[in-house]
Amino acid sequence: MKGLLAINVFFWLCTSYAYAEHSEEVEKFIIAAQAATYDCPKSDINSALDTYLASDEIIKGQQDRLRLIKSHSLICVGQYEQARDILNGLFNDNTIDKSSALYAGAVYQLGFILDVQENPQRCDYYAQAESLARDRYSDIYLSAQLGLITVCNQKTTDISVKLGKLYSLLEKFVELDDIAAVAHIHNNIGLLYGSIGQNELAAEQYLKSYYMGLEVYATNNQLATLISAISANMASGDVVAAKQNIEIFRRANLSVNTPLTNAWLHYAESRYYFRLEDYDHLRNSLLKLHFYLPKVSSDIIHRNAKLYGVALCIYDKDTQCVEDFLAEQEALSEPQHKKFLARRDYLWVMANAYFYTNNLESAEKIFDLYTRLANKQILDQQRSGRVLGVANLHSQITSLETELEQQAVQKYRSIVILSLGFILLLAGVYFLVVKRYIKSVSSDTLTGLFNERAVIGMMRRLPQAQNGRTNALALINISNVRDVQSKHGHIAGDRALQAVTYCLHKVTREEDVVGRVGSEQFVVCLRSIDEALAREFFERIQSALNDTQFIAAVGEQVLIESQMSIYLSVEGFSDIEEVLADMRDSLSDKDESK
Incomplete structure (x- = not known):
């Protein structure tokens, strides 16, 4: 026992x-x-x-x-x-x-x-x-x-206050040398910039977060901010930067390779090709994306994958697919439909779908909504730009207020704030006056583009390209303007030049230099860019110009005829006059050889 x-x-x-x-x-x-x-x-x-x-x-x-x-x-x-x-x-x-x-x-x-x-x-x-x-x-x-x-609290709290709080947190964690927290804050600053339409600034913050995160984050978390940067690039229209970051994402994803990161990659590619209306590549990207979609519970990715698929149906003239999509959208409840109507890509596809099915009345209504939304976003972006200059200032004022409270000197705080407000007001007035003057002496009166004097001045100051990149310049000659003027008069010639201007606005980015340097000649300069991307960019410009037409007379539309000369240089353009002269000679030789 x-x-x-x-x-x-x-x-x-x-x-x-x-x-x-x-x-x-x-x-x-x-x-x-x-x-x-x-x-x-x-x-x-x-x-x-x-x-x-x-x-x-x-x-x-x-x-x-x-x-x-x-x-x-x-x-x-x-x-x-x-x-x-x-x-x-x-x-x-x-x-x-x-x-x-x-x-x-x-x-x-x-x-x-x-x-x-x-x-x-x-x-x-x-x-x-x-x-x-x-x-x-x-x-x-x-x-x-x-x-x-x-x-x-987006509707009740001023954006400058929110940015000021974020920059205050950023300053605090920079002092603590907490890289993971700093990267996290940069990501949130990017989110806030994106919410007010400042997508270029958002992309910059996301990329800071990404490169900092490479040092401290787990491998499967590093790509989240990079995909946000690509989305911000696309939203700002910077397709060149989007393409570069997609390639960075592709290489980084080789070591991550999860269903989510693969879905992100092919979603970013699909969005890129959708924006470029490159439907053959879009088809390939969507096939890859649909393989990973069942493994990802992201409403945004699923919704936009369907949207891009419908754009492909329109291109393929798949009437049944388009009609099924329209019927599905028309069956949505009012709250669901209202949510979609706030998205430009959705409105664009809907307008094209109605136009394809010959429902012109609905197409016109949707396109009107698209135009109003686009204009509203432009105005919102302009309004939000006013707060960006004071965001960092707000952070400094917040710190200053704390110090003044500790010293019990309340009156000095009021003086400082009033003084800063007055300085900002003067700076704003000065900025507007100077900006208008500069625009008046540097713009072409017909097109609104930079004139030749402004272009030459900007080119002379262009710095040397770095890291294996190049400065790329294209001189574009519109060869049928004089024929149009002879046949239809100077007003028709002006319409041709304005049509070219509109085309160049659509296919170039804000940071590109676009100007008129002769009666029928235009320049586009891409600064510090990969050579292959530059050539691809210029090909898109030439293709867009080839498809551009204008009304020469009542009932008569004429296609733009143009030639392009390209010049690539790692150095700057201190000799821009000689470069333009050589490019003009090159275009003349092309004309003579025809």
Whole structure:
């Protein structure tokens, strides 16, 4: 009997020791697997994570923390619905301590998923997560705080105030040398810039976040900000930068290669080719994208993939496909349709679909909505530009106010703010006056483009291209203007030049130099660009010009006829007059050889 009791005691001690040893092993795994809210758990933990979650020997507290890590991993690969199921279980579990990092993390992750889905309830969760994490869990607190600043109270809080808060946070974490947090803040500054239509500035912030994140983020989290940069490039019309960043993404994705990052890559390509109306390449990109779509729960990617597919149907003259799409859209509820009507790509495809099916009345209505939305976005962008100059200033004022409060010198704060406001007012007036003067002496009166004097001045100041790039110059001669003038008069000739101007506006970017340097000649300069991309860009310009026509007389439309001479130089254009003379000679030789 005593022997049997001794055996039982020995067995119990061994079991307890083994259980304690296993519990310690799980604890070490949890500590190693956890990641900050703005990073991702490493992908190589998934097998062990699933094994531990399936085990019956893990205590509940460890099980809950493993579930939070699992939901974080799922969010990082775009599996939002599966992650939300796990998080709802944690959120509604009354046995979990509401003051714990586990609960605060679950609340934040639920807010993030709602944010991705553009659900207004995200702000409630962000506010709750911020309150739970304050002075306790720094990464959750920062992420929730950034979410509140970036996407909440947009109608009631001035954008300059939001930017000022973000720049204040940026300054704080730069001083702390916290690169991961700094990268996270740059990403949120990009989100805020994008929300007010300043997409070039947004792309710049996303790229800062991406390159900083290469040093500190898990591999599967590094590409999120790069895809945001590409989207911002496309939204700003900078297709050259978008193409360059897509190629960077493609190379980086070789070592990541998840369904989500592959979907991002082929989605970015599809959007790029859709904007260029390159339907053969679009077809190929969409085929690849559709392979990954079932594995990604992103409403935006699914919606736009369908949209680009319909654009392809119109190109292929697939009437049934187009009619099915229109019927599906017309069956949408009013709230759903209203949400789509705020998107330019959607309106563009809808207008073309109605036009293709000869429903001209509906096509006209949709195109009118498209025009109004485009004009509104331009006006919104101009208005938002006014706050950007004071955003960093607001950050400095915020710091100044704190210092003045500590010194109890309230009156100086008012003086400083009033003085700064007066200086800004004077600077604004001066800027407008100088800008108008410069425009009056540097613009061509007919086209509004830079005149020859302005072009030559800008070219002389052009710096040397760096990092294996080139400065690319195209001289375009419109060869049938004089024939049109002889036949139809000078007004028709002016219409031809204005049609060329409109075409060049559509296919060039804001940073390109576009000017008129002769009665029938135009220049386009691409600064510091990859040579292959420059040649591709000029080919698109030539193709667009070949398709451009104008009304020469009532009932008579004439196609633009043009020739192009290209000059590439790693150096600047200090000898621009000689370069233009040689290019004009080259165009003359082409005319004589015809």
